[in-house]
Amino acid sequence: MRSKKDYMEQHKVKEMVERIGIVCDKDGMPPLAGRMVGFFMLAEPPHKTFDELAEFLQASKSAISTTLRFLEGQGMVEYITFPGDRKRYFRLSVDSWDKVVMGKMDFLKMMHARVSEALQARSNDYPEFNMGLKAMMCLYEIFLEGLPKMIDLWQKKVQDLKDEQ
Amino acid sequence: MRSKKDYMEQHKVKEMVERIGIVCDKDGMPPLAGRMVGFFMLAEPPHKTFDELAEFLQASKSAISTTLRFLEGQGMVEYITFPGDRKRYFRLSVDSWDKVVMGKMDFLKMMHARVSEALQARSNDYPEFNMGLKAMMCLYEIFLEGLPKMIDLWQKKVQDLKDEQ
DNA sequence: TTTTTAGTTCTGCAATAAAAGAACCAAAAA
DNA sequence: TTTTTGGTTCTTTTATTGCAGAACTAAAAA
Numbered sequence: 001m002r003s004k005k006d007y008m009e010q011h012k013v014k015e016m017v018e019r020i021g022i023v024c025d026k027d028g029m030p031p032l033a034g035r036m037v038g039f040f041m042l043a044e045p046p047h048k049t050f051d052e053l054a055e056f057l058q059a060s061k062s063a064i065s066t067t068l069r070f071l072e073g074q075g076m077v078e079y080i081t082f083p084g085d086r087k088r089y090f091r092l093s094v095d096s097w098d099k100v101v102m103g104k105m106d107f108l109k110m111m112h113a114r115v116s117e118a119l120q121a122r123s124n125d126y127p128e129f130n131m132g133l134k135a136m137m138c139l140y141e142i143f144l145e146g147l148p149k150m151i152d153l154w155q156k157k158v159q160d161l162k163d164e165q
Numbered sequence: 166m167r168s169k170k171d172y173m174e175q176h177k178v179k180e181m182v183e184r185i186g187i188v189c190d191k192d193g194m195p196p197l198a199g200r201m202v203g204f205f206m207l208a209e210p211p212h213k214t215f216d217e218l219a220e221f222l223q224a225s226k227s228a229i230s231t232t233l234r235f236l237e238g239q240g241m242v243e244y245i246t247f248p249g250d251r252k253r254y255f256r257l258s259v260d261s262w263d264k265v266v267m268g269k270m271d272f273l274k275m276m277h278a279r280v281s282e283a284l285q286a287r288s289n290d291y292p293e294f295n296m297g298l299k300a301m302m303c304l305y306e307i308f309l310e311g312l313p314k315m316i317d318l319w320q321k322k323v324q325d326l327k328d329e330q
Numbered sequence: 331t332t333t334t335t336a337g338t339t340c341t342g343c344a345a346t347a348a349a350a351g352a353a354c355c356a357a358a359a360a
Numbered sequence: 361t362t363t364t365t366g367g368t369t370c371t372t373t374t375a376t377t378g379c380a381g382a383a384c385t386a387a388a389a390a
Contacts, residue, residue, distance in 0.1 A: 094297025129211040132259025
C-alpha cells in the first residue's frame with residue numbers, strides 16, 4: 001500500500017490538467033501556462049524538472065522556458081534545488097498567492113486614476129452621470145482597501161490551519 | 166459661459182480615451198472595447214448613438230455592434246431610448262458595476278472547485294504541498310465571502326454620496 | 331409598396347499572440 | 361580540453377483574435 005489515498009491514473013490527470021487549464025485561460029493566461037499550473041497542482045512529487053514538464057505537457061523547450069518565466073513573474077511558480085544536483089525543480093509557489101493578488105491591485109489603481117482624471121475633465125452639465133463615475137471610483141477604493149485586509153485575514157487563517165495539524 | 170467647468174477639447178479627449186483603453190486592454194478587453202469605455206467616460210452628453218460611436222472611434226458598424234454587445238454582456242453598457250426617436254442611445258451603465266464584479270466571482274468559484282478536485286485527487290504523500298493547496302482554497306473562500314460584503318458596503322457609501330448632494 | 335433607418339450577422343483578411351525549432355551559452359562532467 | 365547537461369534567446373511558423381466590408385433584417389417612414 002502506497003499511502004492512504006493512491007495517486008490517480010495518468011489519463012485522469014491529463015483530463016484534470018486540461019480543465020484547470022481552461023479556467024486559467026479564462027483569466028487571460030496563455031494555454032500552456034494554464035496547463036502547467038494544472039500539472040503542478042496534481043504533480044507527485046510536486047516539484048518537476050524542466051524535462052518532465054516538457055514531456056508531460058508535450059511542449060518544446062522554448063515554450064516551457066518562456067512559460068516558466070512568465071509564471072515566475074506572476075509569483076505563481078518557483079524552483080528549488082538539491083545539493084549535488086544541477087537540475088532545477090520547479091513547483092507551484094503555493095504560499096505566495098498574496099503576491100499574485102497584489103499584482104491585480106495595480107490594475108485597480110490604474111483604473112482608479114483614469115476614472116478620477118475623466119471626472120476632472122468633465123463639465124458639470126451631467127451631474128447624475130458624474131455621480132455614477134464617483135460611485136465607480138468609490139468601488140475601486142473599497143477594493144483597494146479591502147484586498148490587503150483579506151490577505152491579512154488569509155494569512156491568519158492559514159496559520160491556524162497549519163497549527164491544528 | 167457654458168458651465169462651471171468647460172468640457173475639454175477634442176484632441177485631449179482622444180488622448181485620454183487611448184489611455185483608458187490601454188488600462189482596459191491590460192484587463193483583457195479587446196482594444197476597441199477599451200476605447201469605447203474610455204469614450205463613454207468622457208462623452209457629453211454621456212449617451213451616444215451607434216453612429217456617433219462609429220464616427221468618434223473610427224470603427225466599422227460591425228465592430229461597433231460586436232463591441233457594444235460584448236460590453237452589454239459584461240454589464241458595463243446599456244442603452245436608453247427617447248419617445249418618438251428610433252435610435253438607441255448607449256451609455257456606460259454606471260451603477261451596475263456590482264454585476265461586473267459578480268462576473269469575476271464566477272471565475273473564483275470555478276478555480277476554487279478545480280483546486281478542491283485537485284486536492285482530492287492527490288495522495289497524502291506530500292502533506293506540506295497539500296496544505297499549500299488548502300491555503301489557496303482558503304484564499305478563494307475569503308474572496309468569495311468578502312466580495313459581496315464589499316459590494317454591500319459600496320451600495321451604502323454610494324447612497325450616502327447621493328444623499329449629501 | 332418601396333425606401334430608409336438602425337442596427338446585426340457572416341465572411342474574409344490583417345494583426346497579434348503562442349508555440350516550435352534552431353542556435354546559442356554557462357557550468358559541470360568526462 | 362572537449363562534451364554533455366540544463367536551460368535561454370532569437371527567428372520562424374501556426375493559431376487566434378479583432379476588425380472591415382458586404383449582405384442581411386426588422387421596423388419605421390415615405
